[in-house]
Amino acid sequence: MNKTRMTRTRAAKARAGRKRKFSKAAKWIKRGLVVAAVCALAVAGKLGWGQLKRSNNFKIARVDVVGAERAGRDEILYLSRLKPGMGIFEFRLANAVKAVEAHPWVKKAQVSRELPDQVVIRVWEQRPAAIIIAGEPYYMNSDLRLFKKLIPGDDLNYPIITGICLEDIEQRDPQTIIILQNALATWELAKNSKIYPSEQVSEVHIEPSVGLSLVTASGPVVGFGDTAFEEKFRKLERIKVELGEQFYSLKGLDLSQPERVVARFFKKEMEPVVEAGMTAQTQKEAQ
Helix, strand or coil, rough: CHHHHHHHHHHHHHHHHHHHHHHHHHHHHHHHHHHHHHHHHHHHHHHHHHHHHHHHHHEECEEEEEECCCCHHHHHHHHHHHCCCCCCCCCCCCHHHHHHHCCCCEEEEEEEEECCCCEEEEEEEEEEEEEEEEEEEEEEEEECCCCEEEECCCCCCCCEEEEHHHHHHHHHCHHHHHHHHHHHHHHHHHHHCCCCHHEEEEEEEEEECCCEEEEEECCCCEEECCCCCCHHHHHHHHHHHHHHHHHEEEEEEEEEEEEEEEEEEECCCCCCCCCCCCCCCEEEECC
């Protein structure tokens, strides 16, 4: 009886061992079949992709350019190297985007395929915030980055900022960035000024040692220093009231010191004026 049980036990173990071996072999065979299938699909896909790229059903029939105003359509198409007759899958989207964004007026570009035969190039253009005179004139955007050197025919109807070092702008010098922000903020204040509105300001000049000044089209130079610009515009309005007609004979006005105003006149023998509400005397330097 015991011998019979032992014989059955050995037979069961043998069957279980054979089953495990078969199961392992089946798994490896299955994996091999999967790998073979994937390889076959890859080869077929590669062949199919090649045929798809060469197919006449996927040739570019039209390239649309959207959003280009200052950047001409022909310039965008030239940079993209896309043209009718090309296979719509024969170019990389990323390469086309990079090529279009090389245009100085293009801040951002997007290129998309619209199957079966159309490509759309969308561009977002740079918007000048000011013109920087640093050896040569450059457009600067609202991010305070220079993006284009001016050429004849370019629009000059933007704030003009002088006295800044080109290298400091390009290297994003922190102090220079603050100065540029102040210059643009002062120009915005001038827009609402009844005394020297922005259309009467020829440039914002920056001197590192004394701050910024407004150079007006009519002649006077108004020094604002480097702080409290809004308050100094209000002070300027009070000074005009106190000076009356003499205000239009000003050659220069220094508001850089909070408790002292220095006025310089074109004409001699003007009377010194004390600004209303100030504790310090307005000093006249007659020229």
